[in-house]
Amino acid sequence: MSLHPMCGVFVLLSICLISFTTPCYGGNILVFPVDGSHWINMKVLVEELHARGHNITVVRSSNSWYIAEKSPLYTSFTVQIKENLEEFFGKYLKNHLKMEREGASALTFLKLTKDFISMVSEGHFLWCEAISEIFDDPNRVKSLIDAQYDLVLTDPAVSAGVVLAKYLKLPLVLNVRWIPSGEGHFAVAPSPLSYIPVPGSGLTDKMDFMQRIKNLFFHSIIVLQQKFVVGPHYNALCDKYIEGGCDVFSLLQEADIWLFRSDFVFDFPRPTMPNIVYIGGFQCKPAQPLPADLEQFVQSAGEHGVIIMTLGTLVNALPAEVAEEIASVFAKMPQKVIWRHKGERPSTLGNNTLIVDWMPQKDLLGHPQTKVFVAHGGTNGVQEAIYHGVPVLGIPLFFDQYDNLLRLQERGAGKIILLADVNSQTFEQALKEVLHQESYRQNIERLSRLHRDQPIAPMDRAVFWVEYVMRHKGAPHLCTEAYKMPWYSYYCVDVMVFLLSAAAVLLLSTLAIFRFLCCSRKRKTKDKQH
Structure with a gap:
């Protein structure tokens, strides 16, 4: 019985699909x-x-x-x-x-x-x-x-x-x-x-x-x-x-x-x-479209772009006086600002600043309008900033955050400002530096290209x-x-002790032999003289 030609094609395609499908090891x-x-x-x-x-x-x-x-x-x-x-x-x-x-x-x-x-x-x-x-x-x-x-x-x-x-x-x-x-x-x-x-x-x-x-x-x-x-x-x-x-x-x-x-x-x-x-x-993925109201706010920034700020999941609010200083700086900026802040609403807040309880951080970082990420320096946020190529102004608060931000600062892709040093003058100066010095964006974009250039x-x-x-x-x-291994084996301390001991024994043995020969020769000389 002969097979219909279409059946043969179907079988061939099925074999190809099975061959090229990654096996699933459900466990x-x-x-x-x-x-x-x-x-x-x-x-x-x-x-x-x-x-x-x-x-x-x-x-x-x-x-x-x-x-x-x-x-x-x-x-x-x-x-x-x-x-x-x-x-x-x-x-x-x-x-x-x-x-x-x-x-x-x-x-x-x-x-x-x-x-x-x-x-x-x-x-x-x-x-x-x-x-x-x-x-x-x-x-x-x-x-x-x-x-x-x-x-x-x-x-x-x-x-x-x-x-x-x-x-x-x-x-x-x-x-x-x-x-x-x-x-x-x-x-x-x-x-x-x-x-x-x-x-x-x-x-x-x-x-x-x-x-x-x-x-x-x-x-x-x-x-x-x-x-x-x-x-x-x-x-x-x-x-x-x-x-x-x-x-x-x-x-x-x-x-x-x-x-x-x-x-x-x-x-x-x-x-x-x-x-x-x-x-x-x-955990990083390409940015997804923003909710319509947030997209409208971001686009309203025009050529100046957007600054986003969040201090992660653990810190809901900065000390009130710090929030007031930061808000007053944001109010002066031509950029629009999206700020995740759950504390008391700062009295110095400008019309250009949107306060939110939650933000789609990954999608905002991946938006072409985002110019600077003001962050605390958590590992997730830093890696997402690298992935999307957004320079960081970091305010480290505790744990590993300073060390994380230091790695960005060392590579010219971010700047650190300590919480103790934050006031309207220092924050504005640091923010404008990261915004306007092109090297910050160039360096973070270089890191982004390096990070994405992987075989898997x-x-x-x-x-x-x-x-x-x-x-x-x-x-x-x-x-x-x-x-x-015990520490002395790992660092070869026991080997060094053995080798030094062997060298010392060899040296002392050689000295003893020379001393014995010299003494024997002296005794023979004395015997001849007598």
Whole structure:
């Protein structure tokens, strides 16, 4: 029986489509995110994994700020957190901003530092306590085991998910920039302090002697924080529930893949490892059309363009006097201004300034009318500014924000103005500099071209490596054995001691032989004389 010619064509086309279609490795993924702005990053990755056919379960706290209990993207696994840190965190931020603005005595600074350390310690303790309750509940443990997850995807800034992966004996993928003790590279990659700036130091990769001393000092603080503030909570959890015991730092080092939310367009060049995959800017997408009313406002700016300002998800409002100063400067500008501000409406606000509770930040950054981005320097905002090629005037407030903005400033793509220095004169001068000096836009556009010039999009790279770990049940062949070595072996101290000892023995033996020969010769000479 002969086939109709059209049937043959159909079969051929079907074979071609099957051959060129990317295979889908649908799996079960347990996601353990960190709340707040970190969830924004994780949610973008969750959305993509869900779109590619994976089943997602998200571990969330009962009093989560941003992670919804019900979602079409995932099934939630809710754990009970006994306290709500949001109010405590808000109070700390308010006091921190006040100190940044007004200055503080040494006593006030120490108190605020103590409060911060206490807040960090309490947050990690609460999560460890919540995970302990899961481990002590046979039904919940059984539900996790019966789900037959292929891997755990977690943000290790809170490392409870790292311990959970070890307990369930699952491969581990980190969506990471920060770990409890600081920047993630320092846990897994060689990090010479001579040219790798420690977070919080405010340094670049070009350091003089005094700056290297400062860098070492900041590194020592991070080591002490890990050892005495954060580490003990997780280590106690490991000792109680993980067979043979362990410590959380070693668990981080054992992670199969580090999806690192950075790249070397943004960060300073440094040593890395084969299981670190750089996905900086993976959340960035081409701009979508603005809502009609916002588009009308933006277009009304004409040739002068638009300035946008936001201080991220954590800070609703600047101190009132700072907001008044900034508003008065905006009122003088020929540009239109869109300002995300939830505080009291400044009395100096001009007709050219639109105050909003929320803004489509990515779409505004990608709009051709946007001229300058006034921002606090969060990682997401900085990477989106690079992606869309918009120069940044940064007002860093806390955490990693100064370091992020410093990387832009070092490359001539942004300018930093400290909160303590903000007044109508300094802010206007800085804003006009970024607006009118063409070098800022040229440099940020150069960074944008570099960032976009990649063989694989950062999101595709991230998903590939998640699926890679699922396909191969882990990636231990990419993990270095260095973390299993004691420090004296890692730095070859034992080899140097052995070689120095051997050289010393050889030298002393040679001297002893010469001394013996000389003494023997003298004795023979004396014997002849007698």
